Amino acid sequence: MTTGKQWSSQSAIDYYAQHRHEVADIYPSETVFLPRILFPGAKVLDVGCASGGFFNIMRSYEPAVEYTGIDLSATAVEMARARYPEATFVLNEGFTLPFEDNAFDLVHCTSVFNNEPNYQAILKEMYRVSNRFALADIRLLKGIGNQISTTYNIQFEADGIENTVPYVVNDADDVVNFILQLDPKPKALRGTGYFHTVAKEAGTDSEICMTILLLEKGNATGGQTVFDLGDLPIEFSAT
Numbered sequence: 001m002t003t004g005k006q007w008s009s010q011s012a013i014d015y016y017a018q019h020r021h022e023v024a025d026i027y028p029s030e031t032v033f034l035p036r037i038l039f040p041g042a043k044v045l046d047v048g049c050a051s052g053g054f055f056n057i058m059r060s061y062e063p064a065v066e067y068t069g070i071d072l073s074a075t076a077v078e079m080a081r082a083r084y085p086e087a088t089f090v091l092n093e094g095f096t097l098p099f100e101d102n103a104f105d106l107v108h109c110t111s112v113f114n115n116e117p118n119y120q121a122i123l124k125e126m127y128r129v130s131n132r133f134a135l136a137d138i139r140l141l142k143g144i145g146n147q148i149s150t151t152y153n154i155q156f157e158a159d160g161i162e163n164t165v166p167y168v169v170n171d172a173d174d175v176v177n178f179i180l181q182l183d184p185k186p187k188a189l190r191g192t193g194y195f196h197t198v199a200k201e202a203g204t205d206s207e208i209c210m211t212i213l214l215l216e217k218g219n220a221t222g223g224q225t226v227f228d229l230g231d232l233p234i235e236f237s238a239t
């Protein structure tokens, strides 16, 4: 996993203080599901919230969201609390979420699984504490067996400090199979994304599918999960 120390480096803190607080800052793929699944009074948990930018983004879509953010960086949590005192921020590493089962309507997580080899542990916790939706981005490729995990140096706005974190790409079918064995079996799995060239640190020459997955918790009708992955430029064997 990455550590609070890595994400508390001055350049990372400064970057997330200045970026990704407005709808205009986020990727078009990140706007596909989010505005459709928020509703007045929705209880939202944001895993890896940095300085709380997605609170501001979510309330641009739906002013009455009840937002909680967690992050493993104490500096990020302090900054988020100072900037958005009307939201709740908790210092937590994502692997054991300090919340009851089904506590949130939406559990959201962006730009975490690309640096976290054990995405399964976090996704399982996200699903447990959600009563309806879990929304996360993840980088996928077909036929890589399980996972490619290399390392690279995160340097935000060139402060010259070495700060190496994992760079993680997961096998597309492996991820879907993992999701299908969550309990309860998801009612639906939707996805959107696009292929994008990544720098050599990804450990592959291929373009990588930058993917957003929306899991809908509930009882799969007749034990069958509804798949809506047609927008993704990947053929899944598991579906």
Ligand SMILES: C[S@@+](CC[C@H](N)C(=O)[O-])C[C@H]1O[C@@H](n2cnc3c(N)ncnc32)[C@H](O)[C@@H]1O
Pocket: 001, 002, 003, 004, 007, 008, 016, 020, 047, 048, 049, 050, 051, 053, 070, 071, 072, 073, 076, 092, 093, 094, 095, 109, 110, 111, 112, 116, 122
């Ligand atoms: C790349 S930033 C993304 C911030 C924000 N989610 C976004 O998309 O703009 C990753 C953030 O997630 C936090 N983080 C990484 N792994 C985490 C984990 N396992 N649990 C909680 N926070 C984590 C880092 O401290 C950092 O603030």
